[in-house]
Amino acid sequence: MQDKIQMVDLKSQYHKIKSEIDQALMVAVEEGAYINGPQVKQFAENLRNYTKSNTVITCANGTDALQIAMMALDFQPGDEVIVPAFTYIATVEVIALLGLKPVFIDVKDDTFELDCTQIEALITEKTVAIVPVHLFGQCSNMEMILAEAKKFNIAVIEDTAQAIGAKYTYVDGTTAYAGTIGTVGTTSFFPSKNLGCFGDGGAILTQDIILGNKINMIANHGQEKKYHHQVVGVNSRLDTVQAAILDVKLKYLDSYSEARQKVAQKYDSHLGGINELILPFRASYSTHVFNQYTCRVLNGKRDDLKNYLAEKGIPTMIYYPIPVHLQEAYKTYGHKQGDFPVSEQLCREVISLPIHTEMQEDVQQYIIDNIISFFH
Template identity: 55%
Template sequence: MRKIQMVDLQSQYQKIKDTVDASIQEVLNSSAYINGPYVHEFQADLEKYLGVKHVIPCANGTDALQIAMMGLGLEQGDEVITADFTFAATVEVIGLLKLTPVLVDVEPDTFNIDIEALKKAITPKTKAIVPVHLFGQCANMEAVLEVAKEHNLFVIEDNAQAIGADYTFSNGTKKKAGTMGDVGTTSFFPSKNLGCYGDGGAIFTNNDELAHTLRGMVNHGMYKRYYHDVVGVNSRLDSIQAAVLKAKLPLLDSYCDARRKAAEYYSNAFANNPNIITPTISDFTTHVFHQYTLRITNGKRDELHQHLLDNEIPNAIYYPVPLHAQKAYQDDRYNEADFTITNQLIDEVISLPMHTELDEEQLAFITKTINDFI
């Protein structure tokens, strides 16, 4: 059996090696390392794939979130609501911009933002909602957008983990994850479903005026060289990373299908285990399984974590500490009673190896090891 890896980027690379190597060599030959042709070509390809008017490439997913908030003109003290159970980047940029993060609980089955908790958190100072499409499936965007419309709030989609997922509205309209709010963001971190070989990110919007603002902001606020019209940052996707992403984008749907196939194997294998809750997929979204995350309900999550490591099966706990309890984001405004689901999840969740290169022998070994232990 091949060595099991949490994410097997090397095996994936070997299948696209000729294309990737040739593309990178072309960049080296051209010396167009910043804003070269591959950046513009990838941008256009991604706009077409997502069905969105504007893609603004940038340096990473965290920058994408920060720049999106800057572009919307949010001001110090404005409240921004997001999920408590997610990676810190989402709340990090809210803090960096001197906005006020308002963390709310999540759903127990999808781990995405709880709509009722969202509604209760709205105050006159609320200006935006950041739904996170956690682990690979969309939050309840129809409900989020309804709340936002009622209260005149911006919606910023954190799509770092669900690029390629499809959302179906109640009227049958379909949209790609990240294209439904005022602005969407994503990360191209190497382990993502669409990952580059370094850092990278992008911002999506259908708003022409906002897109213009964002394009300047990612480049020091310049629209004309050395003329700075807005306060900006230095956040560009470099040409080598764009070349890698351009090579991988046509394969994104097949990558997501491979992850779904592995997830189906996992879920079938654990179906009769009373101590395991497998991922739930909402009716309105597809799931691209950036992560495959179980809930272990018999109190043995930590023991399982170590048992898997002892058997050379990598695994991870996403996330061990809720954001409201992190030292950087603690606040007297928060009440533990408002985070019952998140506080439960941190003791139960465990994520298994999930990538495009998992084979049946590996999956059988992983699932047998878990079922025999739990």
């Protein structure tokens, strides 16, 4: 049993669609167009159709996607970008790399998204954007965020790395996919993502066609026509082989989401009665595609639970152990312990349980039984 348990079982996922993947790889390799081959354009178009976005530009990884989006929006050194204190480092890293100033905002203790009620107090004349992070597979409250952004005429950059395929529902009942709601959306195709390739990859989505054209130029050395460079750009490409893999897996994205939701529902139904365990909250305005199944463990027992499960051969992960404002690299922005209390509390309490598309019922039951045993 114990040797079967993984946080993510990519090997089994591959074997289910092995013939399709292998065929796609063979075609890509035999064609020999390893950079910007036809599969790249085909995948971008299929992802555009899936998300109902006007423009999709693929790139090398999710971090590049964030950086390119900010470059395309013409942010200047010293401009301020509001970003959650509880997120993966890449969200903040690109802000610092571009000479911008990350303005941290605390998060909600249920959805883990940025606390919209705190936005207005952080706005200054230098604020140029808000970056909502759709953490663990669920959209942020985009209508509230967009309302604040519109009030101050600032951009909204969605970090959708963990929520590709999640659907946001507006108050009027209409829906939109994560990454297509703000000024621009970014995502990652890191292997463990719900839509993951066999290496690195990313994409940028926007409904603004003019902005999309500029993003495309920046991702390709700042050129629209070869050797004619109109803006300062970068070299960030999704390679043909990865695009071929992603194009196959895109057809299965909804079924992957459903498989993860089924695993989440079983965790919910069996672990819901444990008082010291807070299970993932479901926002009314978003589906949850469960890139991670992240709980909170109360009364200082998180690390004890992690160690107990490890002894039973059950892996867990802590996303994230240190909030961004307390990371060594970002202490220069002058924050201290206590400045973002919810983010700091979550870093002490969160634990992510194994969840993936190939989870076997007996394996999940073993995990559940051991969690119950720990608390009783």
